[in-house]
Amino acid sequence: MPLTTREGPLYEVKAGLFKGLSHPLRIRVLELLSGAAEVSVAELQQETGLEASHLSQHLSVLRRHRLVESERRGSHVFYRLADPAIAELLAVARRLLVNVLQADRELLADARSLPSLGS
Template sequence: MPFSQRQRPLYEVKAGLFKGLAHPFRIRILELLSASPEVSVAELQDETGLEASHLSQHLAVLRRHRLVESERRASHVYYRLADPRVAELLAVARALLLGILQSDGARLDDALALPALPPSA
């Protein structure tokens, strides 16, 4: 049964959420933000190794899809997760990834070596 015209915008918002997650660097940025209450752009740049312009583009996508919020203080910009459930979503995605990779030993070892995620609340 197709969804109704009334339901369509809800599915579009949900698809937008996944578009926001659809890049390895954006996932890493979200993981970094899930480990701290807030992180400066300079720290994100150091941790990701991205050029400032590329980091800015990824952060803009995350803001557009309401996954992060930013705050300017003096000459610094700080980011935080827009909702703590984003960290929970990342943890569930990590668990799903590990389950999928159980049959692929080498890739599972790589996945297990990923930086730790903070515990879910």
């Protein structure tokens, strides 16, 4: 029997988490937040180059999937990671990507060392 939460089976909840991570700009925002205790929306906008409305949509997805938390102070809104494990997840994903790219590089080198056909 699968482990369930109030949102459904755990594997479905995990899939939702990965949906929250499924856009390159959301990954970029999370990486920016990983490097600081908190970042203002203005700073996120400057770093990503996104229009305010597009950034707001991405932040909304990240909030909905409980990847970030926000706090309003006066006219400024600040974001932070909802859990330090998110930074760890990004680091693991980076290591995995480096390993995959290294394996691809080795395959490419092997393919280039094969004798050419024809000509």
